[in-house]
Each structure stands twice: as structure tokens, then as C-alpha cells.
Amino acid sequence: MLRQSSHELSLATRGRGLYDFTAEVEAWLARQNFSDGLLTLHLKHTSASLLIQENADPDVRADLERFFKRLVPDGDPQFEHTCEGADDMPAHVRTALTAVNLSIPLRDGHLTLGTWQGIYLWEHRNVPHTRKVVLHLIGE
Amino acid sequence: MLRQSSHELSLATRGRGLYDFTAEVEAWLARQNFSDGLLTLHLKHTSASLLIQENADPDVRADLERFFKRLVPDGDPQFEHTCEGADDMPAHVRTALTAVNLSIPLRDGHLTLGTWQGIYLWEHRNVPHTRKVVLHLIGE
Amino acid sequence: MLRQSSHELSLATRGRGLYDFTAEVEAWLARQNFSDGLLTLHLKHTSASLLIQENADPDVRADLERFFKRLVPDGDPQFEHTCEGADDMPAHVRTALTAVNLSIPLRDGHLTLGTWQGIYLWEHRNVPHTRKVVLHLIGE
Numbered sequence: 001m002l003r004q005s006s007h008e009l010s011l012a013t014r015g016r017g018l019y020d021f022t023a024e025v026e027a028w029l030a031r032q033n034f035s036d037g038l039l040t041l042h043l044k045h046t047s048a049s050l051l052i053q054e055n056a057d058p059d060v061r062a063d064l065e066r067f068f069k070r071l072v073p074d075g076d077p078q079f080e081h082t083c084e085g086a087d088d089m090p091a092h093v094r095t096a097l098t099a100v101n102l103s104i105p106l107r108d109g110h111l112t113l114g115t116w117q118g119i120y121l122w123e124h125r126n127v128p129h130t131r132k133v134v135l136h137l138i139g140e
Numbered sequence: 141m142l143r144q145s146s147h148e149l150s151l152a153t154r155g156r157g158l159y160d161f162t163a164e165v166e167a168w169l170a171r172q173n174f175s176d177g178l179l180t181l182h183l184k185h186t187s188a189s190l191l192i193q194e195n196a197d198p199d200v201r202a203d204l205e206r207f208f209k210r211l212v213p214d215g216d217p218q219f220e221h222t223c224e225g226a227d228d229m230p231a232h233v234r235t236a237l238t239a240v241n242l243s244i245p246l247r248d249g250h251l252t253l254g255t256w257q258g259i260y261l262w263e264h265r266n267v268p269h270t271r272k273v274v275l276h277l278i279g280e
Numbered sequence: 281m282l283r284q285s286s287h288e289l290s291l292a293t294r295g296r297g298l299y300d301f302t303a304e305v306e307a308w309l310a311r312q313n314f315s316d317g318l319l320t321l322h323l324k325h326t327s328a329s330l331l332i333q334e335n336a337d338p339d340v341r342a343d344l345e346r347f348f349k350r351l352v353p354d355g356d357p358q359f360e361h362t363c364e365g366a367d368d369m370p371a372h373v374r375t376a377l378t379a380v381n382l383s384i385p386l387r388d389g390h391l392t393l394g395t396w397q398g399i400y401l402w403e404h405r406n407v408p409h410t411r412k413v414v415l416h417l418i419g420e
Contacts, residue, residue: 002142002282002418004176004279006245008252036284038320038416040178040243044254046194052380054326054372059361063369064376066358071211071351078206081199089203092194096204100192100257101243103320103381105286105416112288112414114324117380134252136178136245138142138278138418139284142282144316144419146385148392180318180383184394186334211351218346221339229343232334236344240332240397241383274392276318276385278282278418 004138005032011131013123016087018051018061021133022119026111028135035109037139041102041119044132047091048123049098055118068094084125091124098122106139144278145172151271153263156227158191158201161273162259166251168275175249177279181242181259184272187231188263189238195258208234224265231264238262246279284418285312291411293403296367298331298341301413302399306391308415315389317419321382321399324412327371328403329378335398348374364405371404378402386419 007028011021029039043050054060072093075086082088102119105112113119121131147168151161169179183190194200212233215226222228242259245252253259261271287308291301309319323330334340352373355366362368382399385392393399401411 002284004142004178006176006247036286038178038284038318038418040245042244042252044252044257046192046200046254046256051376052326053376057361057363060326060369060372063359063361064373067352067356067373070358072207076207078210079203081197081203083197089200092200093204093207096191096193097237097377099239099379101241101381103243103383104322105320105414107286107414112322112324114326114412116326117324132254134245134247138178144282144318146316146387178318180385182384182392184392184397186332186340186394186396212347216347218350219343221337221343223337229340232340233344233347236331236333237377239379241381243383272394274385274387278318 002140006134006136009133009135011121011133013131014128015126016123018120018122020055020118020120025119032137034106034137034139037106037137039104039106039111040136042134043100046095047125048121048131049095050100050102051098051120051122052102052117053120054116056116087126094124142280146274146276149273149275151261151273153271154268155266156263159261160195160258161261165259172277174246174277174279177246177277179244179246179251180276182274183240186235187265188261188271189235190240190242191238191260191262192242192257193260194256196256227266234264282420286414286416289413289415291401291413293411294408295406296403299401300335300398301401305399312417314386314417314419317386317417319384319386320416322414323380326375327405328401328411329375330380330382331378331400331402332382332397333400334396336396367406374404
């Protein structure tokens with residue numbers, strides 16, 4: 001019989017960067033005791049993203065950060081929305097270029113992540129924030 | 141008992157720009173009378189996007205537009221696919237850089253959008269279009 | 281009565297480029313015999329993407345490739361993660377700029393894709409790979 005479950009995670013960031021929270025997601029999943037289904041993650045913010053990326057070499061995260069810093073420079077004079085500082089509008093643009101939703105099927109009690117895939121919260125603001133992620137699980 | 145419901149919304153645009161249609165989505169949701177579940181939105185086009193973004197300061201939308209205009213310039217001579225004009229291929233690239241699907245959990249009768257999150261249709265073509273968005277709801 | 285079904289597709293690529301696999305998805309769907317529901321696709325890799333794009337003019341795919349090649353140049357000296365070659369880190373960046381999940385509602389036995397929408401695997405690495413895509417279907 002299909003059923004569903006949901007939860008809100010709170011994640012504290014130390015400022016800009018990629019934070020792996022796969023373990024938090026899997027810990028919640030384990031308590032729901034589903035074998036097969038669909039997990040959806042939704043981030044309730046517009047200046048941070050959800051991303052599935054390589055969880056092996058930390059250079060990948062550093063390079064992603066470098067690339068996005070050059071693509072969407074802080075303090076770009078073309079931006080009008082600067083009320084919260086030089087990283088305010090770049091955070092919104094980085095969010096638009098990535099995503100705030102992820103959908104990952106569950107099979108045989110496990111997320112169908114690839115060997116090298118981790119689930120990341122990408123904080124785009126320079127100062128620490130508390131970010132809320134809604135988890136929704138449907139299946140059996 | 142879990143159930144599902146779906147609907148196709150028609151949205152008229154006045155040309156390039158971001159259109160908040162959160163209210164249309166919520167009006168349909170209210171009529172379905174679900175308490176908890178998962179809402180999926182799918183846009184049936186390849187030259188417009190769906191985006192969750194800040195719904196407070198209109199400067200955010202203007203800055204997003206400015207950024208994408210500079211990143212993917214209309215009339216870029218490297219593009220071969222120009223049959224519908226200088227904004228044709230840039231519209232496809234902007235769509236590839238953003239998304240045509242969104243997934244938002246529903247809890248206690250409400251979408252789990254953050255305080256500042258709105259659901260936008262981002263029209264990438266210069267002339268007005270009618271855009272179709274499929275809404276799918278599963279839950280109870 | 282709602283039910284679910286899932287499957288893992290294996291797709292062989294011949295190196296960088298966009299591969300339409302809509303027909304493979306639809307063939308699996310037809311065998312599941314659902315009328316209405318939600319299809320989710322998840323790619324188990326971090327150097328390739330899933331993309332819904334125009335399936336008519338092949339120039340669109342060539343232009344997408346050209347645009348991304350210029351935006352994320354192979355061999356960019358700012359990248360540290362180069363263990364698998366000049367296209368290694370660009371492949372991760374392209375994946376971050378696009379997506380590894382898609383969600384498409386099913387209505388009356390058909391995917392609600394628009395007339396010009398196809399489902400693509402975007403291989404970002406230069407050499408051929410075998411890519412795994414998980415399909416999850418829930419509905420009835």
C-alpha cells in the first residue's frame with residue numbers, strides 16, 4: 001500500500017560553499033522504512049541551491065566555486081538589487097543557474113545515487129545562514 | 141488513501157520577462173482539497189522556463205534578465221539556428237541553463253514555498269506567447 | 281489504485297553530444313500500462329546531464345554544444361581537478377549548470393511533452409561512456 005512522509009531539515013552553513021548533507025537525508029529515510037519510492041527535496045530559499053555532485057575529490061567543489069565566482073562576479077556594477085551587499089544578487093543568479101528541487105528514486109531501500117554522487121546544499125551568501133530543506137517521500 | 145489530480149494551465153506572456161503565476165497554481169490546488177503531497181509542474185516548451193525566485197523586490201527580476209541578456213546575447217554570430225530571429229537560439233540556451241520542471245511538496249494544505257519564493261514562468265522570446273504548464277498533484 | 285514501477289536504463293554514448301532517448305523511455309512506459317501519473321528520471325553520474333530540448337532542428341543541439349564549449353572551455357587553467365583530462369572539470373560544471381533529474385507528468389497514457397520536446401542525455405565527456413538512468417513511475 002503506497003504511503004507518504006515528509007520532514008523539514010535545518011542546515012547551518014558557515015558561508016559560501018558546498019555542504020554535503022547526504023548522510024542527514026539517508027538517516028531520515030532509514031527511519032521511514034520505505035523500500036521503493038520517490039524522494040523529493042525542496043529548498044525554501046532563493047540565494048542557495050541544491051546540487052547533486054561528485055563527492056570524492058574536494059577539488060571539484062573548489063573548482064565549481066571558482067567557476068561560478070568568475071561567471072557571476074560579486075559586486076557586478078550591472079546589478080541594481082544590492083541591498084544586502086555585493087554577494088546578494090549574485091546569489092540569486094547562481095540559484096537561477098542551478099536548482100532548488102531534486103527528485104531521486106528509492107529502490108530496494110536505497111537512494112539510486114551513483115557511486116560518486118552526493119547531495120549538496122550550495123550556500124551562495126558569504127555569511128553563515130540556516131537553510132530549510134523539505135523532504136517528501138512517497139512509495140511503500 | 142493516496143490519489144492524484146492533474147491540470148493544464150495556459151499562461152499568456154507579453155514577451156520576454158518573468159511572470160509570477162503562484163496565485164494560479166494555488167487557486168487550482170485549493171480546489172483539489174489535498175492536505176499533503178507532491179506538486180510537479182512541467183512546461184511544454186523549449187524557449188521558456190519555470191523558475192522559483194524572489195517575489196519581493198522587482199529589481200531581482202530585472203537583474204536576472206540583464207545577467208542572462210549579457211550571458212547569452214541575442215544575435216550571437218556563433219548560432220546557426222536563427223530561423224525565428226535573433227532571440228530564437230538564445231531562448232533555447234536560457235531554457236537549458238534553467239529548467240522546465242519543478243517539484244514542490246505540499247504540507248498541511250500549503251505549498252512548502254519559502255517566505256520569499258514565488259513560482260515564475262520565464263518567457264525568453266521577445267514576442268508574446270501562450271505557454272502551457274502541466275500541474276500534477278499526488279498525495280491525500 | 282495507485283501503484284509504482286521503476287527501471288534502470290543503460291545508454292551508450294559516443295562521446296560529447298546530445299542523445300535523444302525519448303523512444304526508450306516511451307517503450308518502457310508502454311509496458312507499464314499506466315494511464316495517469318508522474319515519471320521521474322534520475323541520471324547516476326556527475327559528468328553528464330538530462331535535458332528536455334527541441335527535437336526538430338539538429339542545429340539547436342549543435343548550437344547548445346557550441347555555447348557550452350565557449351562558456352566552460354576545456355583546459356581552463358583555473359581548474360585544479362584535471363585528473364581525467366581537459367574535459368573532466370568542464371563536464372562537472374556543465375552538469376551543475378543543467379540537471380540530472382527530470383519530472384514529467386503522464387496523462388491519458390502519454391507523457392505530457394510538448395510537440396517539440398525530446399528527452400536528451402547530454403554527454404559532457406569526450407570519450408564514449410555507458411550512462412545509467414533510473415526511471416520511476418507512480419500513478420495508475
